[in-house]
Amino acid sequence: MAAARVEFAQHGFAGTTLRSIAARAGVDPALIHHYFGTKMGLFQAVLALGVDPTRQALPAMLDGPREEAGQRIVRTFLTMYEDPQFREPVLAVMRTAMTSREVAALAASFLQDTMLRGLVTLAVGPDPARQVALAMTHLMGTVLGRHVLGLAALQGEVDALVDELAPVVQRYLDGAHRDVTGPVGS
Amino acid sequence: MAAARVEFAQHGFAGTTLRSIAARAGVDPALIHHYFGTKMGLFQAVLALGVDPTRQALPAMLDGPREEAGQRIVRTFLTMYEDPQFREPVLAVMRTAMTSREVAALAASFLQDTMLRGLVTLAVGPDPARQVALAMTHLMGTVLGRHVLGLAALQGEVDALVDELAPVVQRYLDGAHRDVTGPVGS
Known part of the structure; x- marks a missing residue:
């Protein structure tokens, strides 16, 4: 070990x-x-991880049309984190990563070599690796707000979050995140 | 105490x-x-926080046209976290929040009552509190990826990240994040 x-x-x-x-x-x-x-x-x-966080998730995210990958990624990721049996050990690693540079490097290399590298084929645009990283750390932030901080504004059905986040993640994958649509109302 | x-x-x-x-x-x-x-x-x-993480940030985020709030929020937030003097104590609270429900509740209520509530006037749309929470937890995820995990794909100039994230944050504030623009390439 x-x-x-x-x-x-x-x-x-x-x-x-x-x-x-x-x-x-x-x-x-x-x-x-x-x-x-x-x-x-x-x-x-x-890492004292009781689960392999990517074995089932990655195929579920990859399998389907690229134009719907945002939807699949967000639903799969958020659904995994609804299960405390999955969530707690992963959050334990994150917690340790915040204290130990060694564990942070391990967690980062794991994330890089499995999830991020695995999803990079779904991104088109100037910098697919960066686009995937922006999308996935966005979802990590959502999990942090929903499950660790327990922010009231981020509770409710996973389906609702999927509807809100999937287009954003898709835009990152499409390399369209910099496109500014006109402001709605004001 | x-x-x-x-x-x-x-x-x-x-x-x-x-x-x-x-x-x-x-x-x-x-x-x-x-x-x-x-x-x-x-x-x-x-919370053993040596700094007030909102005293200077909030006015900098609020002061200016609503249509450019995404830009101001992302730049202010990411720039704060470039400074280890600011970053380390805040990450220490986050780390503790991952172990202790009490600290998590404190951190959440603090975030809620200062940053999230303070920014809610910048959002228009169906659920301003939720839109602000989605935007700010997105940025927390970026900080996690850049500074805690040290993901290679999220390094480089803050300016570049601002260019990439500001339109996304603005879209959350505008309530336009669900709008699907046509996929670019495929």
């Missing part, structure tokens, strides 16, 4: 192999495989 | 008076005034 933490922190999730962790720990890779299964299993153990 | 914590947690920032805290603590309100100055001073002490 200590060896894994160092390797993941130094090389990120994608840049780390079970082999390099095994080498650092002075054990056979098969031993790691035996106890933790996959690299993801070991990573979850290192 | 203990009395203040209980009163703020039970009645929120706006619903708490120095008088009620003094009554709970069994002291004269003048004594609190002597040591902590205003209610805000006491609140900052309770």
Whole structure:
């Protein structure tokens, strides 16, 4: 576990192999495989995450027309966070990330190498990686406001939030977020 | 301090008076005034916040045409968080809010009674309080991604982020965030 933490922190999730962790720990890779299964299993153990936050979410977000990706991403993301069994361990990692640069780097590399990289094909425009990051951190902020701060203004049905956020996320994916529509009323 | 914590947690920032805290603590309100100055001073002490995160920000966000509020809000908010002297204590409160329901309630009531309520006049549309909450939690997510997770895709000049986020925040304030513009490319 200590060896894994160092390797993941130094090389990120994608840049780390079970082999390099095994080498650092002075054990056979098969031993790691035996106890933790996959690299993801070991990573979850290192972050004390009881769930793989992307295994089901990513296909649900990717599978369908690109023009409706905003809708799928927002619904899938917000629905996951309605479940305390999912939400609490993820928020625990976020909390630790706020204290520890090492955990922050791990969480960032995980987010980068799974969710953000996985969704980047849905974005068109000048900087797809940035567009996806803007969209997903927007949704993280929504979760923070709804579930951590419990802001009254962000309670109510998930469906309502999906209706409000999906067009915004879609606009980020389309690279159309800078387009200024005329102000409504004033 | 203990009395203040209980009163703020039970009645929120706006619903708490120095008088009620003094009554709970069994002291004269003048004594609190002597040591902590205003209610805000006491609140900052309770949250161990070294700064008042809204005193300068709110006027800077409010002062100007409503049609440019998105620009002012995003620039002011992101610029504040560039300064570690401001950022670190606020993130410390956020971190604690993730562990303690009491601190979360305090932070939420503070955010509600200062920033969110202060900006609500800038929003037009079906639910101004919600529109402001969506906009501000979006920016909190950006700060989380940029400063806590240190996502590579969200680094670079603040000016660039302002250009990208201001139209989105403006659209929330205008109640135009649900409007779907045609997808660009595909």
